[in-house]
Each structure stands twice: as structure tokens, then as C-alpha cells.
Amino acid sequence: MKHQREADRKVYNIHWRAIFVGGVALQFPDELLVDSIAVSAAVEQEANVKTYVLGDTSYGSCCVDEVTAEHVGAECIVHYGRSCLSPAARLPVMYVFGRSPIDVQRCATAFRELFPDSESHVVVLHDVTYSHAIDDLRCLLSDSYPHIVFSALKDHTLGQGEVHRPLTGGDKADCMGDTVIHKFGRHFCLKDGKTVENYSMFYIGHEGLTLTNFMMTWNRCAFSSFDPGTSTARAESVSINKALMKRYYAIEQVKDASVVGILVGTLGVASYLTIIEQLKECIHKAGKKSYLFAMGKLNVPKLANFLEIDVYVLVACPENSLLDCSEFHRPVVTPFEMEVACNKHREWSGEYITDFRDLLPGGSSHVHFPKPDASATEEDVTDVSLITGALRSSRLNSSSELPKVSSPSSSLVVRNQTLTVANTNTAASFLAGRSWQGLEPKLGETPVVKAMEGRRGIAIAYEEEGADGRERPS
DSSP states (O other), X not given: OHHHHHHHHHHHHHHHHTTOOSOEEEEOOGGGGGGHHHHHHHHHHHHOOOEEEEOSOSSOTTSOOHHHHHHTTOSEEEEESOOOOOOBSSSOEEEEOOOOOOOHHHHHHHHHHHOOOTTOOEEEEEOGGGGGGHHXXXXXXXXXXXXXXXXXXXXXXXXXXXXXXXXXXXXXXXXXXXXXXXETTEEEEEXXXXXXXXXXXXXXXXXXXXXXXXXXXXTTSOEEEEETTTTEEEEOOOOHHHHHHHHHHHHHHHHHOSEEEEEEOOSSBTTHHHHHHHHHHHHHHTTOEEEEEXXXXXXXXXXXXXXXXXXXXXXXXXXXXXXXXXXXSSOEEOHHHHHHHHOTTSOOOSOOOOOGGGGSTTSTTOOOOXXXXXXXXXXXXXXXXXXXOOEEEOOOOSOOSOOOOOOHHHHEEEOSSSOEEESOOHHHHHHHTOSOOOOOOOTTTSOOXXXXXXXXXXTTEETTBOTTSOBOOO
């Protein structure tokens, strides 16, 4: 496996040496940082370029960290390890997936056991680290299964065909006249005028975010998987309907919310700024308040600091958008779920969209926001919450412009002796209603005392305390 990595590295280095003469950023996930020094030295020696190692990315390691690369003035990025293949916006990117070991013969045998009917219509999906074995698997199965379809990886950043395996003449001929599906950096051709729902899915890779993303997106297809690590295959038994109902419950929570926090979960996926602006406009038109948060990798303590937020919407790559909200104090939804809750023209039809670029104008699933209807009656603009059972207003905001912050000279309003609020808003009102608002300096009211030496040690047993926990006499 080590020799295969070195061979891949040499091929990529020779190709990039002919294109770039400036600095190159090498992005590694945490598990591959141990090899970064050796790879960096080899690239500098063979390609005669200055390299910068990027590690501990602010967001998911599957996304390209363009911001950090720009900080060091790199002209391009080489991304090592697994990738979600989300298109980058500013810098050219090259991927080095590596070659994870796989028993192709055992994989083919497992496929035949799962699909005994040779006329089965099956799409073969795979994790990017197993791309090197797809051609061998194709040779073993194509003759026996005439309706089998193999997906290929495409590079949307450089616009130069495949990121790992070039299209062969047979592949191009097979796709002529058929429907080509482009999704999550992959593409495949559907035969005989069929749709994706007419196919079963066979995934090669470990159980994880990639498989979950596929299953949520094509939730009407039967999924099976083969784990190369254990050489075992199975029909996926995870109930997608239950997962979708959990997401639908989160949508109902969004409808009840009045304050929304927009979480920036990526700085490298193309059009992330565009979807943020679209979300702001959508939330404003739905009569809700929104606040923007950029806090890197999410965790429970970070989000627990903002109790005034009713629900969060996460802008991230497709694989990192589906968070398990059970441990968070507030629900975290996707841009698609936010639009379902705020846009009446977007109805819940069972489809699920994890790639926010499909929601943008020109995207495959873009839906225009309805215009406010001045003639609508009270019954038309109210509905009943399925969570609380209370009536809620769904009247659209007639103003299409986002609220602007007024000048400081006219925005300060003194509420009481301890709180001064600028631009009376929902968050400030929430703070004013809390019984505890944090530490107050009380300048001029607290007497000044001489500093005293404190205790030493840890709270369970200070040095001044005896073995029985009682304080020793001084």
C-alpha cells in the first residue's frame, strides 16, 4: 500500500510541476499528519515548489481549506485522504485519495449473493478511497449483469474530467442518449429511460456520513453495502422513514421558532456566501430574526452559550450537514429544512436535499419565495403547531429588504439602571428578561482591598487542609 501511495504521489507531482511554480498547500486529515513531513519533502524535491502543510482544519477535513491556504499565499491545494468532493471556489484543487485495501473477488461474490437476478438494475457507489478497484470490479460483473451502472468521480474545481479515473471510450458511448446523474462529485448514466427510483444501490465503503448522505438523498431506493475492512456485505436495515420523520419534526420546530442562528460550517464550498444571503432573506420574509455565527467545529458547550436562539441552520458540505441533534440544546437543521419551514411554495414530498447548491437560483431544486398577499384573511395566515397545539401566524413580511442597523446616535435606548440596549431586538429583550445577566463590574461601589495569597493545590485536597479534609491551623 505504501508503494501505491508513492506511485500516486509521483504522478500528481509531475502533473502539477508543469502547471504551478509557486507555493502549494498540502492538506492532510488528522490521521495522516504523521506522513505530512515526508510527503512535503518529497514534493519539494520532485516538483521544485514551496509547500505548506495544512492540518487541524477549522471545519470538516473532507472539505478543502481554501482560507488557510490563502493565508500562506498558496497558488493551489493538494488534498489528501477522504473527500466529500464539494467544489471549491477560489483555488485549484487536486485530490490524492490513497488506495485502501479491498478484496475485489470477495466484493464481486457478495454482490452476486445480494443480487441473484442477473437482470437487476443496480447502481454501484463507492467511497473515494476505493476508486482504484472499480475497474477490476467492472470486469468481473459487467458480463453477468447487463443493467449494472458504475459511478465515476468528477472534478468540478478544475473542470478537467475525472479526479481519479478518466472516462474510457466505452463509458462515453454508453452515456450517449441516456440520462446522466451528477451528484456529490459523482456521475452515472441511467439506461432505458429509467429514473433513480428504478435502481437499487450498492455501496462500497465503511458505514459513515457518506453512506448516510446517499441514503437520505435517494431514500426511495433499496440500499446494500460492502465493507472492505471486514469483507462483509449486508442489506441496509436503517429505517429511512424514521430518519425522515425526525427531520420533519425539526421542520416543525423551525416553524415555531422566532429567532434563528445561521451557523457557518464551511469556508471552502463554492457559493456558501450566496446560500447564507438567501437564508437571511428567507428567514426575514418568514417574520423571524436571524443571527450569523462563525465558530469553527461545533460542540454542545459552544451552542449552549446562546439560549435566546430557538433553532440553528447549518451551512456545510452535504456530508456534514446532517447532525445528530439529540445532544444539542437546540435543534440544528439544514438549509433545505429551513426553506421547507419558511417557504410555502416548497412542499414536503419525501425528497431530501443535502447539497445547498441545489437550492440556489439555477439549481435543480430552486423554488421562488411567494410574494406577500395583502388580501389574505387571518385564517389564511395562521395554522396550528403540531408540537404545542397553539396557533401561530404565518404572515409573510412585506418588506423584501433586510433590516439595517441605524446610526449609533439614534439607536441607544436606556432601559434601566443596569442595561443599555442598542437597536431593541429579540436577543436584547431575552437578556433583559433573564434573572442572571452575568458578572457586573459595579465600578465605584466595590471597596478596594489588598490582594491576599490564595490556597494551593486542587479543590479535593488543598495543601492547607489535613488528610481528614479539615483546614490546618495557621
